[in-house]
Amino acid sequence: MSAYLLQMKGIAKRFDGVPALDGIDLAIRPGECIGLCGENGAGKSTLMKVLSAVYPYGDWDGEILLDGEPLRARSVRETEAAGVVIIHQELMLVPELSVAENLFLGNELTLPGGRLDYPAMNRRAEEILRELKLPDVNVVLPVKNYGGGHQQLIEIGKALNKKARLLILDEPSASLTAAEIEVLLDTVRDLKAKGVACVYISHKLEEVAAICDTIVVIRDGRHIATTPMQDMNVDRIIAQMCGRELNQLYPSLPHEIGEVVMEARHISCYDPDQPARRKVDDVSFQLRRGEILGIAGLVGAGRTELVSAIFGSYPGEYEGEVWLDGRKVDTSSPLKAIAAGFALVPEDRKQHGIVRDLSVGENITLSVLQRFSRLTRIDDGLEAREVGAQIARLALKTASPALPITALSGGNQQKAVLAKMLLTGPRVLILDEPTRGVDVGAKFEIYKLMLELAAQGISIIMVSSELAEVLGVSDRVLVMGEGRLRGEFINEGLSQETVLAAAIGQGKP
């Protein structure tokens, strides 16, 4: 009999041959709370998806032992039956169903004949909520009647109802208020006291420091350190999370930074689902001619929302002003923003970047197609020449511009989206995670292109979760956290630690 509830040994997972996890070890005792820390993209979520069998056994290498016995689950249902329950960042509750119905979703109690046994479910639901110190919740009311904090706890209740012995909490406090977070942390402490083990993933390191017994730091898919919390503090965690050698080279090209070109004033974005909550809270900044401005921050900091509000593509309510060359400009829709001189390469390439059924060339000319049309007819020759020029300029690798865009690699798809936006002749180019899912070679080419564009006087805003990249190419760095501007740094001798500390809210703004 092992002293550990769960052990993960030498877990390795590859995506299309690219290692995402490289030999990670993790061991959890009953009643222990592990804080899993790492930068965006370090592999935390991938590791938890291996543990909860979102990636089934056989999809990865290594071994998972539960109570010393190998756990070879092929589905989330099997891991849940074994007592390992994951609570995702996005809540998996059905808002229209009652609290009790949600707690029993998938495990409904039935009477003979298949009729739902509401009395038993409601009774059990009340017990669970009492355990969670939520006696004021009425289990027959729909979940949507309760706020984000309660919903998070109801989600935990759902896990308890599945007899969870190991609870994985992925960014549980991302959308909670300070008071709600306190309740959440108390609940986790209670669970620990009852012998339930936890893996707690959060960018809010104070929370991690407050409740975790052991800190596991991973970086670039590798296990960096496992340290008891009493030997750690927030600064040390940050140091372990960064500590990366610059394993990529960044091109350099001198470019002149001129006068202020663009100004965003008092931008606020409201959460479309909870109109009272601000995803971006009164952010203002300036951008100079030929400047590359990096916007750093953790996932959920409001960076994408900020730039999409500037470009007029934010889906919810937002307010604020955008000024260009000392004049207020209308950027209330992408159409108007492009006409005003803005261009945006969106974060989600598949959903917002490429048009799947069109060819590479047709994707590139989508924004400026009318330029190639005489009367109504598209001049194929003219279009093909422009496409050819763009493909050469961006070193886009495609056998032919007539190939479907989906036949290209991620990096080349990104270049096609970039080419499309460059054809609009922007003054301000906004790049949201420009190198996500892009291989190293193409990354370098994208950086080089950014510098060339800056040298031509185009101002660039780059949102990126890769700190090394932000520091590698930006002239100036804005740091966002919880929708607010948390810091602004000139990128001279700036360290990853400084930026990360500001993003987490530890720095002096």
Place this chain on the structure above:
Amino acid sequence: MTDQAQARAPAAQAPQRAARSTGGLNFKQLFTQYKILALLVAVALIWAFFSWKTDGGFTSARNLSNLMRQMSITGILACGMVFVIIAGEIDLSIGSLLGLLGGVAAVLDVTRHMPLGATVAIVLAAGLVLGCLNGYLTAYAGIPSFIVGLGGMLAYRGILLGVTGGETIAPISDPFQQIGQAYLPPAAGMLLGAALFVLAGVLAWRQRLSLARHQLAVPALWRSVLRVAVAGVVLAAFVSTLNSYEGIPLPVLVLLVLLGVFSYIARQTVFGRRIYAVGSNMEATRLSGINVRAVKLWIFGIMGLMCALAGLINTARLAAGSPSAGTSGELDVIAACFIGGTSMRGGAGTVHGALVGALVMASLDNGMSMLDVDTYWQMIVKGMILTLAVWLDVATRSGRR
């Protein structure tokens, strides 16, 4: 003819080429590449079957002429509908809209004694306006097009019943009847056929040039020649068959013109490119600075215009405005588009494919009527054919991804 299909399906060709080089060919890939040919084979089989059952009556010049005229209504609507579906929407109101506009035309002609030109102009304008209304409600007001169509289906039919008082409006004036019943003189038909043959040759040549310019594999010369030759044989058979009866019917001529115009819009114009882009990924298209709402508005506007055209021809053909005209016509049209390979999730489809789909539906209607098959069996067979066609499409599509 398959120019567009090729331009839009190089993904299917790439594995195809690979398979050929290793000597392995499989049915799925063949079917995907030659889908339009498979459809034509299906039409040939249907025709052969009915011809056998009717002792050649089905393939007589007279009946084929009649079949083409029947098909023209569904075909005209399918031209508009294929754009609607490619853009990721649906329009269920077209059967009722056709009936309403045809009925209005009859009322203007019979009761108000309007000159034909004025009647046609008013009806076309009304079609465009009502189509744009559907488009506005879908694109700007944000009502799902399924609901807008359902509402229109009921409302337009209701207006039609009100306008006609529930009675057939007849008889319409002679010039009006000519719209549906006139024929092109045989000599003009021959000329048209010859012109289309030359056009096919020119298009094939241009396609070769374009493929070469895009560094794509150019098919062997004999294949292009064969394709043009086949087009020539089909055209010759088409013109000579129709000429041996009365000539090319005017509605069929209208349909041929629309085939040309709509294929041109789809392939050669900015608007056409945007239709495919909107249907394939609306959000990405919007972020590219395209007014996706305006694109959708105009697609529905064109659909309304097609309803007006089809309504005029339908009324002319029947020589009367009937309050039940076009009932459940939308179903035949939507079925024609899907049989013709239009993608259900939007973003892909061709005009000529939809028209072959319309030919399938019209052939089934016509043949089964000749055989005196009960109406209920006709419905069952058509339903099964639609399901089967889409199933084949789905099965071969999923194998590719």
